[in-house]
Amino acid sequence: MIAMPKPDPQILARRQAIAAQLRTLLPASSVIAETERMRAYESDGLTAYRQVPLVVALPETTQQVADVLRWARREGIKIVPRGAGTSLSGGALPVADAIVLGLGKFKAVLDIDYANRTVTVQPGVTNLAISNAVDAAGFYYAPDPSSQIACTIGGNVAENSGGVHCLKYGLTTNNVLGLEFVTPEGEIVRIGGKHLDSPGYDLLGLLTGSEGLLGIVTEVTVRILQKPETARALLLGFASAEQGGDCVAAIIAAGIIPGGMEMMDRPAIHAAEAFVQAGYPLDVEALLIVELDGCAAEVDHLIGRVEAIAALHGVVVSRVSTTEAERLRFWAGRKAAFPAVGRISPDYYCMDGTIPRAALPRVLAAMRDMSAKYGLGVANVFHAGDGNLHPLILYDANVPGELDRAEAFGADILKLCVDVGGVLTGEHGVGVEKRDLMEYQFDAVDLEQQHRLKCAFDVDLRFNPGKVFPTLHRCAEEGRVHVHRGETRFPDLPRF
Amino acid sequence: MTEFSNRLRPRDEADLAELVRTATGPLEPIGGGTKRMMGAPVEATPLDLAAFNGIIAYEPAELTMSVGAATPLGVVERELEARQQMFAFEPMDPRVLLGSPGEPTVGGTVAAALAGPRRVKAGGARDHLLGLKAVNGRGEAFKAGGRVVKNVTGYDVPKLFAGSWGTLGVMSELTLKVLPAPETERTLILDADDASGAISLLARALGSSHEVTGAAVVDGRAAIRLEGFGPSVAWRVGALLRELGSPDAATLEPAASRSFWRDVRDVRSLAEAPIVWRVSTVPSLAAAFVARVALSAQLRVLYDWGGGLVWLGLDAAYEDLVRGALAEGHAMLFKAPAEIRARVPVFQPAPSGLADLERRVKASFDPDNRLNPGRMGR
Numbered sequence: 050m051i052a053m054p055k056p057d058p059q060i061l062a063r064r065q066a067i068a069a070q071l072r073t074l075l076p077a078s079s080v081i082a083e084t085e086r087m088r089a090y091e092s093d094g095l096t097a098y099r100q101v102p103l104v105v106a107l108p109e110t111t112q113q114v115a116d117v118l119r120w121a122r123r124e125g126i127k128i129v130p131r132g133a134g135t136s137l138s139g140g141a142l143p144v145a146d147a148i149v150l151g152l153g154k155f156k157a158v159l160d161i162d163y164a165n166r167t168v169t170v171q172p173g174v175t176n177l178a179i180s181n182a183v184d185a186a187g188f189y190y191a192p193d194p195s196s197q198i199a200c201t202i203g204g205n206v207a208e209n210s211g212g213v214h215c216l217k218y219g220l221t222t223n224n225v226l227g228l229e230f231v232t233p234e235g236e237i238v239r240i241g242g243k244h245l246d247s248p249g250y251d252l253l254g255l256l257t258g259s260e261g262l263l264g265i266v267t268e269v270t271v272r273i274l275q276k277p278e279t280a281r282a283l284l285l286g287f288a289s290a291e292q293g294g295d296c297v298a299a300i301i302a303a304g305i306i307p308g309g310m311e312m313m314d315r316p317a318i319h320a321a322e323a324f325v326q327a328g329y330p331l332d333v334e335a336l337l338i339v340e341l342d343g344c345a346a347e348v349d350h351l352i353g354r355v356e357a358i359a360a361l362h363g364v365v366v367s368r369v370s371t372t373e374a375e376r377l378r379f380w381a382g383r384k385a386a387f388p389a390v391g392r393i394s395p396d397y398y399c400m401d402g403t404i405p406r407a408a409l410p411r412v413l414a415a416m417r418d419m420s421a422k423y424g425l426g427v428a429n430v431f432h433a434g435d436g437n438l439h440p441l442i443l444y445d446a447n448v449p450g451e452l453d454r455a456e457a458f459g460a461d462i463l464k465l466c467v468d469v470g471g472v473l474t475g476e477h478g479v480g481v482e483k484r485d486l487m488e489y490q491f492d493a494v495d496l497e498q499q500h501r502l503k504c505a506f507d508v509d510l511r512f513n514p515g516k517v518f519p520t521l522h523r524c525a526e527e528g529r530v531h532v533h534r535g536e537t538r539f540p541d542l543p544r545f
Numbered sequence: 546m547t548e549f550s551n552r553l554r555p556r557d558e559a560d561l562a563e564l565v566r567t568a569t570g571p572l573e574p575i576g577g578g579t580k581r582m583m584g585a586p587v588e589a590t591p592l593d594l595a596a597f598n599g600i601i602a603y604e605p606a607e608l609t610m611s612v613g614a615a616t617p618l619g620v621v622e623r624e625l626e627a628r629q630q631m632f633a634f635e636p637m638d639p640r641v642l643l644g645s646p647g648e649p650t651v652g653g654t655v656a657a658a659l660a661g662p663r664r665v666k667a668g669g670a671r672d673h674l675l676g677l678k679a680v681n682g683r684g685e686a687f688k689a690g691g692r693v694v695k696n697v698t699g700y701d702v703p704k705l706f707a708g709s710w711g712t713l714g715v716m717s718e719l720t721l722k723v724l725p726a727p728e729t730e731r732t733l734i735l736d737a738d739d740a741s742g743a744i745s746l747l748a749r750a751l752g753s754s755h756e757v758t759g760a761a762v763v764d765g766r767a768a769i770r771l772e773g774f775g776p777s778v779a780w781r782v783g784a785l786l787r788e789l790g791s792p793d794a795a796t797l798e799p800a801a802s803r804s805f806w807r808d809v810r811d812v813r814s815l816a817e818a819p820i821v822w823r824v825s826t827v828p829s830l831a832a833a834f835v836a837r838v839a840l841s842a843q844l845r846v847l848y849d850w851g852g853g854l855v856w857l858g859l860d861a862a863y864e865d866l867v868r869g870a871l872a873e874g875h876a877m878l879f880k881a882p883a884e885i886r887a888r889v890p891v892f893q894p895a896p897s898g899l900a901d902l903e904r905r906v907k908a909s910f911d912p913d914n915r916l917n918p919g920r921m922g923r
């Protein structure tokens with residue numbers, strides 16, 4: 050288990066007083082301090098980690114957020130921002146001496162502007178609700194995390210979330226145009242809007258993906274797109290992951306960027322088929338779903354080209370959807386892959402590294418060796434187009450030692466991703482989960498520079514403590530002492 | 546690149562870090578020198594990055610390209626063309642407007658973030674910069690981002706460097722996302738009553754499902770680009786014309802279309818204007834903004850990005866007029882003599898809360914204000 054920073058006993062002792070003070074700043078229904086009611090907030094999508102928060106605050110307006118943050122700054126109280134709590138990296142995990150600041154009451158769609166193709170919403174609006182709000186006019190919001198019915202746009206901005214369509218349509222960061230946010234000092238700041246680019250530094254780009262470490266997002270403007278006229282999918286089975294990977298590379302080399310391109314390995318195919326009977330072939334090592342969207346003329350043309358490419362790469366099963374129902378059936382197994390794996394194993398742990406695709410055969414082979422070494426199964430689903438892997442490690446939390454082994458297995462996979470030229474996380478964020486691996490991808494100077502950016506926003510390090518960065522020395526002591534869980538880190542580094 | 550007697554020429558990254566660390570005065574990072582006439586004038590020792598030249602890794606199937614910062618853009622684009630790929634943000638060539646010497650480099654192009662017409666569909670330089678190596682103002686070499694197309698590990702520092710005009714760090718190496726180049730393209734030219742009418746046509750085209758990759762108003766007419774695979778483009782041309790109710794509009798064939806958009810990208814129609822503003826605004830507000838400026842000044846105008854990017858050619862700076870007329874967005878004084886750029890804030894000044902954050906961000910990279918001090922007015 051990854052250790053969280055030690056709570057400040059003085060803050061813990063003041064819990065009741067802190068709740069009372071919050072009630073002077075917020076409506077009574079916006080402050081939750083009873084332990085039983087706070088349990089709903091004790092965890093996020095990384096369910097192995099739990100912590101009841103100090104107090105939960107659910108403000109209703111930007112001004113209330115600013116009031117709370119100004120007060121919290123004066124009192125030296127830490128803040129954990131929270132959307133829907135679906136983070137898979139522990140980004141929204143409470144810490145014992147921090148207020149959970151939930152944006153659940155920020156539910157309004159503020160503006161829909163079809164002429165300029167933008168929607169402005171409050172951060173607690175779910176990802177899917179944005180698309181639903183513009184559906185009647187044929188528009189949608191492109192980034193589509195599988196959690197889209199639940200996760201909020203504020204959480205998406207904080208995590209820079211992706212989805213199966215982001216190869217063609219971009220991640221959150223490529224689709225957000227403007228933000229209002231409140232700094233840790235309680236200042237309300239607006240960046241961007243319905244126009245493009247900024248006259249100064251791209252703080253919009255910096256805030257997106259900053260995992261709740263730099264401020265509270267209180268309003269988001271996104272761009273919307275007209276839905277493609279049609280979409281069709283191919284289901285392609287291969288006798289080896291290598292052939293599947295080569296086929297993906299060949300599709301891209303042919304100048305085709307599919308709307309979605311997903312791969313599953315044998316264990317994932319079997320789990321999914323057993324769960325939803327999507328009609329997947331069970332005797333292949335790799336299954337590829339390639340979705341092409343656009344006008345019918347384009348989709349028909351590209352379906353033919355992708356079929357031909359697959360044939361050249363030894364495809365053994367090749368099916369093309371001819372109806373919408375069939376397309377959805379192709380997807381059904383992939384979309385249900387997580388719960389499907391949940392049926393064959395009491396617990397699973399979802400990883401999220403990205404690799405250069407060419408390294409796929411090597412990484413999959415190494416994963417099989419690790420699976421034997423740790424004595425734990427692994428099923429792989431991944432966003433094949435951009436090399437973003439989601440290995441699902443199977444374990445049983447009730448068996449002593451299995452969670453630790455699953456975590457060690459996961460860490461080995463992520464280190465391998467870095468070793469082959471990739472990164473620790475493609476869309477789920479660092480959070481708590483990958484915090485202590487940051488030093489594997491970045492060296493001390495890289496991390497120091499990122500830490501200085503943190504200090505530019507949050508000088509007393511009160512926002513989302515214990516997340517993303519392994520060592521957080523105080524801003525004023527920058528470059529001098531690195532204290533982490535009581536030990537000095539980087540002992541060989543010259544100090545100046 | 547132009548000759549400077551006092552310039553510094555680091556040989557490699559370690560040398561670059563040492564030069565920055567031991568510098569006794571401000572430094573001006575220089576790639577090809579084509580954009581030295583942009584931003585507020587800087588009094589600093591030129592830091593010539595010519596040594597950081599060359600393609601380090603090009604992986605067409607991974608959609609990534611890593612280059613030394615001073616690699617000429619033209620060299621990289623030829624390499625990309627040979628594999629039918631491109632930098633999808635369509636960077637402009639600033640020499641057409643500025644008449645500047647030299648060769649644009651990849652580092653300078655990203656540092657200036659001057660995306661072209663395809664910005665509306667494919668995003669800007671910010672959306673294609675995946676990772677970098679740089680030396681900050683303390684003389685420390687660091688890396689940020691990665692070399693794969695999907696990455697959320699740590700803060701997205703590359704976003705800050707796109708459009709930072711050499712004020713945060715000196716980039717030595719960049720990794721960019723590359724994309725397939727379209728197989729073919731066509732441009733539709735439609736008549737409109739006025740700019741506002743043309744912009745409404747563009748809005749309808751951009752709001753359609755036809756994946757418009759260029760939307761400009763040139764000489765009062767709406768120009769719409771469609772790119773992609775042959776059968777798809779052919780079908781979309783017909784469909785869009787039907788939807789817009791102008792079945793007999795003119796279409797430009799691929800070669801004519803390419804040169805048309807090259808001229809839009811480089812704003813060739815305003816090349817003779819002594820003063821040029823580059824204004825990013827809300828498309829539906831653009832025509833009214835231009836009309837307000839036109840009440841008090843003679844101007845030439847080019848609208849790109851569906852009206853969201855307005856280029857104004859003027860014979861004097863008119864900064865109060867231009868910025869006063871702008872309800873939303875930001876206006877950059879793109880081209881003007883040095884004495885005007887020294888007096889008029891080149892980049893739209895930020896409100897105080899935001900300006901304060903930007904100052905702290907700058908200080909987190911360059912606490913002694915060594916790199917291009919004042920270039921962005923920040």
Ligand SMILES: Cc1cc2nc3c(=O)[nH]c(=O)nc-3n(C[C@H](O)[C@H](O)[C@H](O)COP(=O)(O)OP(=O)(O)OC[C@H]3O[C@@H](n4cnc5c(N)ncnc54)[C@H](O)[C@@H]3O)c2cc1C
Nearest residue numbers: 132133134135136140195201203204205207210211261266
């Ligand atoms: C079944 C399942 C499937 C998933 N599929 C995907 C997927 O396909 N792609 C993908 O990218 N992710 C996926 N996720 C992960 C998760 O849904 C995303 O990271 C999502 O963006 C989190 O949103 P949330 O509202 O739940 O945020 P939370 O989990 O509440 O918070 C996430 C982070 O954002 C911060 N935060 C939240 N709101 C704000 C705010 N207003 N201001 C500042 N900081 C804030 C929190 O502090 C935390 O660090 C999946 C999760 C689950 C459980």
